[in-house]
Amino acid sequence: SGEADPPRDRPGRMVGRREALVARPDLAGVWDAADALFPVRVTRSWWDRTDPSDPDDPLALQVLPDPSELVEAEGDLDDPVGELARSPVPWVVRKHADRVLLLVTKRCHLYCRYCFRRTHAPGDALDPSPEAWDAALAHAAASGATEAILSGGDPLAVRDEVLWDAIARLRAGTIRWVRVHTRAPITAPDRVTAAFARGLAERGPAWVVVHVNHARELAPDVDAALDRLRAAGLPVLAQTVLLRGVNDDADTLAALFEALVLRGIKPYYLHHPDAVTGNARFRVGPTEGLGLWEAVRTRVSGIALPRYVVDPPDGTGKVDVASWLARPGA
Template sequence: MNRIKSAINGIEGLIASGLAEGADRDALDAVAARYATLIPPAFRALIGRPDDAIGRQVIPHPDELSVAAHEVADPIGDDAFSPVPGIVHRYADRALLKPLLVCPLYCRFCFRREHVGPGGGVLDEAALQRALDWLAGRDTISEVILTGGDPLMLSPRRLARIVQALDAMPHITTIRIHSRVPVAAPERLTEALADAMQAEGALWLVLHANHASEFTPEAAVAIRRVQARAIPVLGQSVLLRGVNDDEATLEALLRAMVRLRIKPYYLHQLDAAPGTSRFHVPIEEGRRLLAGLRGRVTGLAWPTYVLDIPDGHGKVPIGPEYVDAAAGTVRDPAGRLHRLAPGGARLAGAHARG
């Protein structure tokens, strides 16, 4: 593959590279004035045309300025649950720590798209210490999720400082790092950055990828660098129209993760951020897609399909469902119905489990 060495960070670059039409310049400039644009070399090299599965994720589109009635700037309610800058505390036992609002690329469907961007900044030392002190003073919190922005855009020194500070808190038993870097900018995930992720307690990397082609040879090297340090890797994806909304494409994505020892964790229903309607896949369609894969892919590749309820009410699984308790039936992967015995056990004999 011909590797492209420079990132595209503006509309002029998009037009020059053939990823946008000059006739659309004014409309795209209006989009860029509101939402950040950055396409790193790893993603640029994968784009065959602007509307393909990779281009659609990162190339600005005039429709981003069309806001549907149900779309809001803070669709999952982060702001209402932020007691101090950089912290979101929605669940009793865990909290988000957002040390920066900078990413290696800017997804056109991002639920934090009103906040992230090159000018989103980093928590300065005083603000970071206030956030860490807040976490240190709440012993009911056992898990901290580093997010943003993308925590792996931090320098190794700063990331290590944060991980070590959290690791030193007796009540923090689990640290999660949520990142797009291994697929979006794998060259950033150096030995030094991987070293900075190491903790005495449990630390997990949760990788965001939406299409199998994102797992390039370079991405595989970056992922293995993390795994070599005994850091388990989970995968999360967003169900997106025109990106992964058919059975074959979704199956390829899940299988690509498992091949690299990444456990598919969440498949997210799209959050209703402004100007993202063109990516929307209805929940019932998402359920049908997953149901179509049941029995075709190993349970190792099976994610939980989830909806983050608007206004900060939490994340819940949304199917597909196989048991109808009221009717006393269970549906198998082929769609056939079977009777349930009292208490929910099947009347038929035991079968091998996969």
């Protein structure tokens, strides 16, 4: 299979505030204040996988607001991975000589409450102006980098034609391949059409890196979206964020990584949670996280084991947590 597009209505159908609060009336007092800081947006596909009445449901925890988002916490940072100082032009981040990252949009189909870019949203433009996007693409194409990473937001929150135009302009310069970082196959699987998958493959070499945190996210409509990517010949990797209350135990992580391998997807990164303002409830200490990773390492195949990395606030780029802990002052 993998060729037919899904017989559903528009991608990313939303669950309304009223419906969500029927399941979680305790959130009525925090919903609007949290939404003003960082949008509360949940797709129908995701909602159908959750048990929202369970306050400990790992899928509901990722998307529903919490009072802790409204108070400051120790360690809060507005730019936890040091992107602002590494942005030579708007909508571009450059941490490495061989790679350049483009923020295609700040929009997502669904907003994860732990998002390390959650402080970028309020009051900012959600999309680059045509002039700013032209400048971003021109800079990236002439940067000398060989890889372009399309990120966001979610790059699949824009039309296919915008992505195809961007890839063509990048490939006219020094860029030799692209990497697309997206959560859409998981949060809005209908967005991943067979036409999109074929179009991206035709503009390859292209790699897709999906963001998935729990095996329960891999519902049948998600599997169909992942099948469409793989049927087009696209290599698919996965990245996961270590999150308190969601996946901070070895059994849960091992189950996820093995489920991905069974689907032909290589677990690529396990990210240490970034300490962005508003996500303190999700944070796990690095020593605890390394212990979890070591426990997973003893029970899964090497192809099912991702690197456990941290993206430090100095903007120098990802490093293995074990190496980071060995640094003076870490």
